[in-house]
Amino acid sequence: MVQILIHRTMKYRTVACVVMAFCLASTAFAQADAKDLDIPYVPTPQKVVDAMLAMGEVGPKDFLIDLGSGDGRMVITAAKQLGARGFGVEIDPRLVALANRAAVAEGVGNRVQFMEQDLFKTPLHEASVITMYLLPDVNIELRPRLLALNPGTRIVSHDYHLGEWQADAHEMLDVPDKPVGPLRKSDIYLWIVSAQVAGNWEAPMNGKLRGVRLELTQQYQAVQAKLTLEGVPLRVTRTTLRGRMLEVIAENAREEPFRLVLQAEGKVLTGVGRLSAGKPIRTVFNRH
Numbered sequence: 053m054v055q056i057l058i059h060r061t062m063k064y065r066t067v068a069c070v071v072m073a074f075c076l077a078s079t080a081f082a083q084a085d086a087k088d089l090d091i092p093y094v095p096t097p098q099k100v101v102d103a104m105l106a107m108g109e110v111g112p113k114d115f116l117i118d119l120g121s122g123d124g125r126m127v128i129t130a131a132k133q134l135g136a137r138g139f140g141v142e143i144d145p146r147l148v149a150l151a152n153r154a155a156v157a158e159g160v161g162n163r164v165q166f167m168e169q170d171l172f173k174t175p176l177h178e179a180s181v182i183t184m185y186l187l188p189d190v191n192i193e194l195r196p197r198l199l200a201l202n203p204g205t206r207i208v209s210h211d212y213h214l215g216e217w218q219a220d221a222h223e224m225l226d227v228p229d230k231p232v233g234p235l236r237k238s239d240i241y242l243w244i245v246s247a248q249v250a251g252n253w254e255a256p257m258n259g260k261l262r263g264v265r266l267e268l269t270q271q272y273q274a275v276q277a278k279l280t281l282e283g284v285p286l287r288v289t290r291t292t293l294r295g296r297m298l299e300v301i302a303e304n305a306r307e308e309p310f311r312l313v314l315q316a317e318g319k320v321l322t323g324v325g326r327l328s329a330g331k332p333i334r335t336v337f338n339r340h
C-alpha cells in the first residue's frame with residue numbers, strides 16, 4: 053500500500069498531510085501514519101455535509117460516491133435524509149469498518165456500502181453525484197476523470213476547487229466546530245459535468261436545406277456560439293450549457309429574438325428553435 057501511494061505523494065502533498073495530521077493530533081481518530089496517505093482523515097462537520105448535499109441537490113434518484121469516505125457520514129446522510137444510494141471508498145480499513153457499522157446502525161446498510169479501496173483506482177461512472185474532501189493537488193489529478201463522467205453528474209467539494217475548471221456554484225460557511233484551519237470557515241464548490249458539444253452543427257428548419265448552422269467552441273462549461281439561420285448570421289447574445297442542456301439566445305438584423313433550446317444526446321443535439329413569436333420548430337442537429 054505504501055508503495056502504491058508513495059509515487060503520488062509529492063513534496064507538497066506530504067507537507068500538507070503532515071500539517072493537517074498535526075492539526076488533528078488531538079482528535080479521537082488521528083491516523084498513525086499520515087505520511088502514507090494521499091489525504092489525512094479530517095471529518096467534514098455535519099453542517100457542511102448538509103450544505104454540500106443541498107448544493108448537489110441530492111435526492112432519491114441519486115447514486116453518490118464519496119472519495120475518501122472517512123467515517124461514512126456523507127453517504128450515510130445522503131441515504132438516511134435524502135433517500136439516495138451510494139458507496140464510499142476509503143484507504144484506512146478501520147474507517148471502512150466504522151462506516152459500515154454506522155450504516156447498519158442508521159438503518160441504511162442495504163443502500164450504502166463502504167469499501168477499502170484506493171480512490172484513484174475506483175470506477176466512478178455509476179455516480180450521479182461525487183463528493184470529496186481531499187487536497188488541491190489530488191483534486192487536480194482527479195480532474196480528467198471527473199470531466200469524463202456522464203454529463204449532468206454533480207461534483208461537490210469541501211474546501212478545494214478544481215483549478216481552471218470554474219465552479220458552477222460556491223458558498224463559504226461559518227463552521228465553529230471545524231477541526232482544522234484558524235478561520236473556522238468552509239468553502240463548498242459545485243461543478244456539473246458538461247456534454248462535449250464543441251464542433252460545427254447543422255439542422256434543417258422549416259424544411260429549408262440551409263436551415264440552422266451552429267459553430268460551438270467550448271472550454272469546460274463555457275461555450276461560445278456562432279449561429280446562422282438560412283445563410284444569414286445572427287447576433288448571439290447568450291449561450292448556456294448545463295450538463296446536457298444547451299441554450300443559445302440570438303437576434304437577427306431586425307432585432308427579432310431567436311432561441312434554441314437543445315439537449316446533447318449521443319451524436320446529435322435535439323430540441324426546439326423559435327424565431328420571435330413564431331411557432332417552435334423541432335430541430336435535430338448533426339455534426340458536419
Ligand SMILES: C[S@@+](CC[C@H](N)C(=O)[O-])C[C@H]1O[C@@H](n2cnc3c(N)ncnc32)[C@H](O)[C@@H]1O
Pocket residue numbers: 089090091092093094095096118119120121122123124125126141142143144147169170171172184185186210
Ligand atoms: C479529509 S478526509 C474526508 C473524510 C470524509 N469524506 C468526510 O468528508 O468526512 C479524507 C479521507 O481520505 C482517505 N484517503 C486518503 N488517501 C486515500 C486514497 N488514496 N484512497 C481512498 N481514501 C483515501 C483518508 O483516510 C481520509 O479518511
